[in-house]
Amino acid sequence: MRQSCPTRPLSAIPMPFQNIDRQDCFIVQQERHLGQDIMQAAALWNAHGPDLFLHRGTIEILETELRTFLPAGTQALADDALNLACRYQRLSGTAEIRFRLEKVRHDSCRRFHVDHVPLRLLCTYTGPGVQWKHADSEIIHDTPACWITLLKGRLYPGWSTKGAVLHRSPPISDLPVPVTRLLLTLDHPDACGMG
Template sequence: MLISLTSSLPCSTRARLSVPPGLSAIREIGRSIAVCERALSSSVVREAAEHVASGPAVILARGTAEDVRRLITPEMTENSEALLSDAAGLVSLYQRLTGLDAVRFRLERVMGDSCRRFHIDNVGLRLLCAYIGPGVQWTSDKGETIQEAATGSVVLLKGRRWPGWSEESAVLHRSPPLSALPVEQRVRLLLTIDEPDACGMSADQPLVVTV
């Protein structure tokens, strides 16, 4: 049976010693999604907008939270401290949830209808957070009911490589179709965190930047 949870608790990445209960529940058998709603600070919102306006289209990095921060800092726009701290905090949170020493980090500007079809990722556990624009959409009934995460929410989704994963408890997800939105809203800044080797990421090339 699918059990999904939206936590009403604040999901602060400043509290690095614990994982919010709404997210730690993702470890439970039969639970395929966990969502922690939170409000982004005005500094994070402002810096995210600046990144969308003048930052790279994609930043890919591999390593610990400290490695990721060191690698991506030179690629960020000026005065990105709040955004960097929040993203690094989500890396640390993901590491605590999974016990992994390193992660694959992807910060991407999305301006089109990417991944429009509902699907399941070939990863263990994926963390998603939209700093700008709508969050991920998901369904547990083949699209008859579609839910969407709010901007800033932290979403955890189990993929096919999660130990014990099964079709019975699967949740399908997709990127929200931006073409259905007003022109001025057709942009997202999306953070994705996975296990370090996901999607072909290699330790031999720990940083990839697309302008």
Template sequence: MSACPTRHQLLSHSAFREILSPERTITVHSQGLATSLRRALESYRVSGARLIMAQGALETIRNNLAEAFTDETLPLLADMIELATRYQEVSGRQALRVRLEKVTTDSCRKFHVDCVGLRLLRTYDGPGVEWTADGGLNIHQAPDGAVVFLKGKHFPGWSEATSVHHRSPRLSVLPSEKRYRLLLTIDEAGACGASMDSPVMIAA
């Protein structure tokens, strides 16, 4: 597996807008995890919900998700809201879907393109998303904590000919104690046909 072709430091949030360039279908921004965030991630791994998801305006999302976080894990919520704000700025979408999930099994093993406009991914803990631009001849992987933007099939002007396909890393080949990912996904509200009737979901 080749090294991830990305920068080592994100200098400005304006860099996130690079994904809007017609020639880009993926951007990967290495971003370090602050000490307070690392501590929050350790605590969330032990006591956090298996899945949380909220849709709607940003303030609604913040309020609906607050009950899923303790004082120790609030830095994680703050980071999620910060990234949702950046996603709003880049996508122009005011209504969002924010999803945080503990992944412990193999999922999405086939390379694919999402049926969304624009997707933001950040793997806070565990191996990052894998992608290829040449049918799997060269496979790249996002580094720890990287913020990844991906254009989906519904992005204006998207073309299969220039698309990047991605997949989840295989966890079953790892030692049991490493079979864990904490994955943040941000999309426009209603992405992938999700019902807007359930603005929040918290699963233990």
């Protein structure tokens, strides 16, 4: 069993994620290039894992629940997702997390929007990542697979529309070859969809 994540001491939050506390910062992204073991595990999850793993709890509870659903050869994916959950817990300061690992094969969330949460962490393991833009701009930014995206939601303390960042799932239904996105979403435990 992994060690419990520490609560939110600022020194435990690595750059660039500390920047999310700035009033003028609505999105932080971290470039990542994952190893072959994680990419192979993600492909195996797409082939043999559940379409949706959605649970709420502490890191320890999430690890226990996730372990019961792991297809053979996907431990590296689970370890990476749980490490991201630890990072999210340090950033959010919440004891529990809503953990959602989902296969997306269609256009979900086509409209640019801001979530009704304090903070949301996204990582797309396979397929195209989240698209985002500033509220006052038409320039759309595409996020590469495996990058970490941290977004402020409407419930973040002091959030305002000035400088806000909107995001959406990338359209994939019109692609010439079918794509399955494997998307990890980490949220506040009371985020919508937990009912």
